[in-house]
Amino acid sequence: MTPQARKICMLGDFGVGKTSLVARFVRNTFSDAYLTTVGVKVDSKEVALANGQAQKLVVWDIAGRSALDALNMSYLRGASGLLLVADGTRESTLRTAIDLLMQSRSLLPDAQAVLLVNKLDLVERWEVAPSTLVELRHTLPVLETSARAGDGVEQAFAELAGRLQA
């Protein structure tokens, strides 16, 4: 039986680790080299849901932007979920992630969203304060992740998959 497929989009400023998170999630690989994404990369992976069913996630890794333009909007069409990604070592990327969520709401009013604060392995250089994350958790799920070490990555995708199912 073909599992149900859902489109999810990675959204966030450039350099926050969206491509690395997808690489860790889909292929369990990581590279330290930073290579900016142009356009979009589409990958897919099946995840097992809590109810035992499988779900196919079609992951759109969209080029990092601080604001959504028409091009990005065209990539978002049909998405059921958003993985918003911020870089814990750059607090400004957290604001960008929230801004992108707001902007996407006009096109995707019902999309589920989960916030990933990445680069947990560099936590000693984080600018994002724990208290900020506590505040954010009142409005949306927030997970700290490390694409380099793999911490929180599976959980983040599973969290979103679970919310898509609900």
Place this chain on the structure above:
Amino acid sequence: MSSELSISGFSADVESHIARFLFERAQPLLLEFDKSWQLVNLQGDTARFGFDLDDARTAAGQLQDLFLGMPLDETIDLPFVQMPNGRSAHVHLLVIDRGYQVLLLDAQGEHDRQQSQQQSGNEAVLIGHQKTKAINQLRQIRSELESQRARLQEANALKNALIATLSHDFRTPLTSIFGYLHLLEEEPDNSAGTRHALRALRRNSNYLFTLAENLLEYARADTRSSLLAPVRLDLSALVADLLGLFKPMAAEKALTFSIALDKADSEEPLLDELRLRQVLVNLISNAVRYTQKGGVGVQLLWKDGALKIEVRDTGIGIAEEFREKVFIAFNRVGQAAGSGAGLGLSIVKRLVRQMHGTLELHSKVGEGSCFRIVLPGLAKLVPEADADAVEAAPSRIERMHTVLIVDDGPDITHLLEVLLSGMGYRVRIVGDATSAVESALADPPDVLLVDVELPGLSGNTAVFRLRAKGYRGHIVTLSATPTEEARKVALNAGANQYITKPIDIEQLARTMQRAVASS
């Protein structure tokens, strides 16, 4: 050539040329699917975009995923989509009656150009962010260092204030001790035992005073403020004191001990006796302490207006690598384990510098050390008037001069009263600044001897008030603070002379002599 025009406005030939050019660049791949996404037809090179035709179902699935969730009733354009083989393509979905056509146009060249531009732009922003962060961190570190420095300066100021207080508290009782010792020593019918006891008291008081002065000297933050106190020095008396102090110590260790004095100049040297004494006590006590056999020899040569000092021992010596370190406070050299705070030589160096002298150290490990010091006489440093005062020989007082003593300490006032009465002065005493002003104005004394540290208004305030009221009598300010600043404050307030505690009896006599002479 055809002249037929197309919708672009260009001729068919031109259009055809453009089409060929774009076609070659785009390398289009057209895949046609039925309504259920079964591949029914294709045109173009599938391998260019990494599709495996042997697995058409997978290829169809990959393309179908691109349109997941989108309404498939109109054309969809997706620029720069990464294909299975990593190439970038513009993807277009065309809706036809029998299903869908997916047109892929190669966009790798354009992708690479954009990526190159964005990569350098993004990297510049990331580096800029790191740079800003590093600068902010450096600023924060600087700010922390500055506040730390401010705290240290504050602590240092507190320390100095404490030391100044200690200095005062220490000098005041010593004034009593030395003063009463002097009175007791002057008693004509002292027994031999009493004289011996008094000598021991004076010797040990001197020693205690010198050691404590070491600590105070070390703690004085601003060495420039230290005031030199030149006096005509009786070198023979100094030698006698040092022999009395160190000979028993040397004898206890079975060491020889000698002090040779050679006064080539006939005039007695003008030197800061207290500092010179500190230098000699420190050097000799070190020499005795670190010598286990042999002996310690001291030479003093007063010649050509300078005092040349040599302290030689047959002790453990100081290795080359430690010769600089021994002059640093609290840095006793490794092999020289022993008691003491490790302050002595640092104090010696500082005092010699204050007295404008030079210091040399010669040493050989296992054979001993030799310190050579040259101290210029301070005659050139003493102001004309002060020099006159220093050099003025005490003469008999012809009439009863009056002295008004302003001090709140009964021990000191009593001592001064005894001393000054003994010198032939008529003494009046008041204990505070207000009484001093009233008493001095009501019955002007020949000399007003006022302590700076009084309860309520300070002695300097009393002097200032008197001068403000036109008082013209001679004023000597007495203080336990031996700094240039304190001296300036007192003189600016209107004092004619400034002397410090502990009171040197001879200096007091000369000061009073000068005072009455000018009054």
